[in-house]
Amino acid sequence: MTLFGQPKMNEYLSTTKQASLYVLIFPECGFFKVGKANNVYARCQQLKHYWGDPDYDGSFELVAPESTVFRLEKTLHLLLTKNYAADVLEGDGHTEFFRMGALDLVLPTIDLFVKAGVVPTSLRKGIDLRGRRPIPAEPLWDHLYWHRTRSISSMSLME
Helix, strand or coil, rough: CCCHHCCCCHHHHHHEEEEEEEEEEEEECCCEEEEECEEEEEEEHHHHHHCCCCCCCCCEEEEEEEHHHHHHHHHHHHHHHHEECCCCCCCCCCEEEEEHHHHHHHHHHHHHHHHHHCCCCEEEECCCCCCCCCCCCHHHHHHHEEEEEEEHHHHHHHC
16 A cells, blocks of 8 residues: 555556457458457457457557546547548447558557556557457356246246
């Protein structure tokens, strides 16, 4: 702890839920996507049904406290939407796709937030997929399935 009872940055990071800000490059489409995910691999699995696989080696990821990631993502969307939005009318995440020309604006902007201390970690090039398994992005379905099967099994016990 520091003066005034404020936690040190490393204490804060260890107790705060972490999330990833990602910049996924889709070279075949000529677009990139800025988004937030708790599991970038699972998010990529969802997106590939519409857009194909991103360039994992050419994409970027930053891990930070979830609240910081949300704010940074919204800031980048606000910065890019008016002049750089991709001409995509539908599909998963379509409002978060931007033309490749805007990448030269996004990366230095993220770096500015890092240098200013707003974001505690740096942007890392490449999405690390080693050893990751697909994880359902909608745990609610698992939760609902559990309740449904539990209620069905409890009904059979009552009969």
